Amino acid sequence: GAVVSQHPSRVICKSGTSVKIECRSLDFQATTMFWYRQFPKQSLMLMATSNEGSKATYEQGVEKDKFLINHASLTLSTLTVTSAHPEDSSFYICSAPRPLATDTQYFGPGTRLTVL
Amino acid sequence: KNEVEQSPQNLTAQEGEFITINCSYSVGISALHWLQQHPGGGIVSLFMLSSGKKKHGRLIATINIQEKHSSLHITASHPRDSAVYICAVRRGSNFGNEKLTFGTGTRLTIIP
Numbered sequence: 001g002a003v004v005s006q007h008p009s010r011v012i013c014k015s016g017t018s019v020k021i022e023c024r025s026l027d028f029q030a031t032t033m034f035w036y037r038q039f040p041k042q043s044l045m046l047m048a049t050s051n052e053g054s055k056a057t058y059e060q061g062v063e064k065d066k067f068l069i070n071h072a073s074l075t076l077s078t079l080t081v082t083s084a085h086p087e088d089s090s091f092y093i094c095s096a097p098r099p100l101a102t103d104t105q106y107f108g109p110g111t112r113l114t115v116l
Numbered sequence: 117k118n119e120v121e122q123s124p125q126n127l128t129a130q131e132g133e134f135i136t137i138n139c140s141y142s143v144g145i146s147a148l149h150w151l152q153q154h155p156g157g158g159i160v161s162l163f164m165l166s167s168g169k170k171k172h173g174r175l176i177a178t179i180n181i182q183e184k185h186s187s188l189h190i191t192a193s194h195p196r197d198s199a200v201y202i203c204a205v206r207r208g209s210n211f212g213n214e215k216l217t218f219g220t221g222t223r224l225t226i227i228p
Contacts, residue, residue: 034215034216038157042220043202043218043219043220043221044202044204044218045218046215046216046217049215091157093157093159095159104161104164105149105161105164105216106161107151107158107159107160107161109156109157109158110157110158110159112157
């Protein structure tokens, strides 16, 4: 069964609103989670590394004030897309490595965001 | 040029055919992952390799560290194997550096 969940699976919002996406590890504690974005017919691009109890690390070109990441517990990381615009429409995926077996990466099912 | 290149980009084959998908990378890596993404978007990790060869059911993955190349093979392909297969590499040698760099994927379609 799934070991990493995401919510919601699909969201449609109006331009200018903020959207929160949750990523949960279901049967293990994840001190680190990764957030990716995938545009149609393109590969995944790492946006940021979410670290429990500390600030997220953002990849070059990703606006930290636009994509707010909070990793408040060992099983939950949230990505908030603030003041969303149509160009933010994308498929957002999180992943988490299992502790002590960090070769194993579990991916969430993804969240499809459409900004009108 | 991408650090991780896959070929072919698209592959259509008849059910039962032997499938090979290739991945080449240009950076030093500590591990290579093969991932499967179904049309709904969900991603499943198939293999993690740092050397040699691994087999799971009809899937076989090999890696040649010297040549910076990996292959994913599917024997006796089936329509349910239709998906996008993604190669991803973990850079660096530090344990715990789990960041992945992804190839552009190979879209596989198996025709009944």
